[in-house]
Amino acid sequence: MKKPSLPKGTRDFLPSQVAKRNYIFKIIENTFKNYGFLPIETPAMESLATLTGKYGEEGDRLLFKVLNNGDFLSNADENALSEKDSVKIIPSISKRGLRYDLTVPFARFVVMNQNELQFPFKRYQIQPVWRADRPQKGRYQEFYQCDVDVVGSDSLMYEAELLAIYHDVFKAFNLNVTIKLNNRKILFGIAECHGIADKFMDMTIALDKLDKIGADKVVEEMTDRAIGKEVAYKIIELIKNPDLDNLEKAFENTETGTLGIQEIKSVFNYIKNLGLDDVVFDPQLARGLGYYTGCIFEVEADKNSYPDLVMGSIGGGGRYDDLTGVFGMPNVSGVGVSFGAERIYDVLEELNLFPADVEAMPKAIFLAFDDACHLWAFDKVMQLRRKGIAVDIYPEPAKFKKQMKYADARGFEYVIIIGDQEMAANSFTFKDLKSGTQELLNFEQVTAKLA
């Protein structure tokens, strides 16, 4: 018999891992709720028509497609079949795909449920997504996304709320972070005031690499893309010293740039009393995705606090002026951020930041010496459980050594031993496995110890 295995890039989660993951999700979810965001869920399978063309060519390739059931070949595209064209045949044999992110399903959700929703609609969504990426360390084909978005308002208060959510969540994790804030309009303003508005995307893509490759290489890349060398150096000079007032002066002749500055100032005005000392204005920040139009955000673990940590961004997002237009509901502004739960897990693990009691396991297990004791102990166990106290019991009066070995291996803090004497005296031998001490307690005392 062949040993069972898992598909590449997928994972089982053991109880201790589930506990740590739930610790992350719970803190994120509680913060979302606190800010008045509401949960929605969408199905794992979406129509391929919903997904295709939304993530670029690369994305289309990385979508998992689900085969139609039944005799799917009878409806297969004859030409594609004879040409053995794997791309062309897909629409005729597959009409569903697995969710690739939570943004496109959310846009579809808003359009389909618009009559049930009040706008602005604040939603969060914590669900897995699937991508046929080549698996590697820290990259999986099935992983969770935690998204929080508002649609139907262009108020910059929401940018402030999202920054505060980032701050509150990472503070709850005891993780020091840097929350970078920029605005696409400022990037456009920089291009425009240097006379290269038409090269906005080229400039942005090059600037995005400044930290990685340094000024000279970025200038090189810009000149390759037909941006003048002098202009390129001027741009780098301007964003290396991120001063809003300086930028504002430089933007005298760019309306878009000026608006970007005003937006950032307005956001800072909203957060000025909130103690968000981890938020920094960073005009270098670009965020790859094309659809952002206003403020953009990115979070990373603080480099000064953790100089040895090698980890990319653990969160990001921004404002998009037309989230739902692609599904026929134009001009609906939205803003949202996402938490990279898998990377956050790795960071908390590496920095040893998970609380010691994260695993919600019972503290104690009952061990019994014979059948009568076992039945008696089971009743007591049930009384504790019905008081809301999680507790376990070895399933039979096996050899004591065997029971103790199990209790040790499982990592219980206490064993509660029931023999004839204990049963006769209505008492409990309560042993602390760490200290090795044991004492004889009555039921009320046991209850108090475990509560």
Place this chain on the structure above:
Amino acid sequence: MKKPSLPKGTRDFLPSQVAKRNYIFKIIENTFKNYGFLPIETPAMESLATLTGKYGEEGDRLLFKVLNNGDFLSNADENALSEKDSVKIIPSISKRGLRYDLTVPFARFVVMNQNELQFPFKRYQIQPVWRADRPQKGRYQEFYQCDVDVVGSDSLMYEAELLAIYHDVFKAFNLNVTIKLNNRKILFGIAECHGIADKFMDMTIALDKLDKIGADKVVEEMTDRAIGKEVAYKIIELIKNPDLDNLEKAFENTETGTLGIQEIKSVFNYIKNLGLDDVVFDPQLARGLGYYTGCIFEVEADKNSYPDLVMGSIGGGGRYDDLTGVFGMPNVSGVGVSFGAERIYDVLEELNLFPADVEAMPKAIFLAFDDACHLWAFDKVMQLRRKGIAVDIYPEPAKFKKQMKYADARGFEYVIIIGDQEMAANSFTFKDLKSGTQELLNFEQVTAKLA
């Protein structure tokens, strides 16, 4: 532009629905934890090799298969392609499928992670599964299962624990249920003591329909399957009056039957002090699945309490002596039950048993009259949130009527109104939307009202 749509048999969940679903999952999960069960998770995609052949021919047909990525046609089975054989081609173009239930993935999990686990291993798992069933009312292609199982022990204490879990969960839902208990060995004993041990499955399948089609039709079905008419009536007589002592006498010459009686008695002995008045011995209960070998369970809403409710079973399970054998790890006994979360949702909805405050929405929303008030209100909102009090704020100082309309539509209990006077006096106009009353409060009073 084509309107977006969802694949057949899949659903979006609005915030109020997510809240009700989470209410169900939370009660079930808390009870599982209370009894010392630990959470695991398995990936949505399993290897088709793991899934295929485990659910019968029908099941294989209903598995969702995921297309291999890349140029899958280049590896497609040439013969199957030219014959257009949709079944035969699958292994060559698809190596992954979507999880069909939680039992087979659990068995695979136990085998693959056996060195990390201590046995008996008590696990629960609450995750969606996918089946390409024809969608109809109450039946979906994507739905949740809530499973709780123990592997690695044949102690009947676990049968008792599972019955108590059923009892505790449904009591927490305020739903009266009947929890049916039987044992496959008793069914075998009935066949054996009537000399039709070789017709055990035929008998079981026929008896399973007794409630639906009545005694005469069941006898007819048995005689069709070469069971004598007289024997058939005797069998029905025996199980119509489910008396354990009577059965025990009839089982004098069947060891298996006698063992079944002993097992049931042992389970009743474990639960005798637990107040499980909803557990009934029902020798008619068969449960379709072939792999059960000991106790079997089924839960339905109590017919006397809810005579008008039309609903099948809302839970079921049993013991299987060889859960993991199919993956190369033989002789591991397991016992488990499942909660039909989707049906439980429908029952609670129909009987109006969801608590009124199930939707975890903030109670109050702040409304502000101008920009300065809005900024001031936002700070107060943030102070409340950071005390752990969920609260919302309208995103801008829009027309008051518009803000009130939104507050009403969303269903907030209170609005907290901030104008110049409130801001100057550091006070809050607190309006109860149900009663219409309003009062002027200070911040401590607002905090107390919302806490």
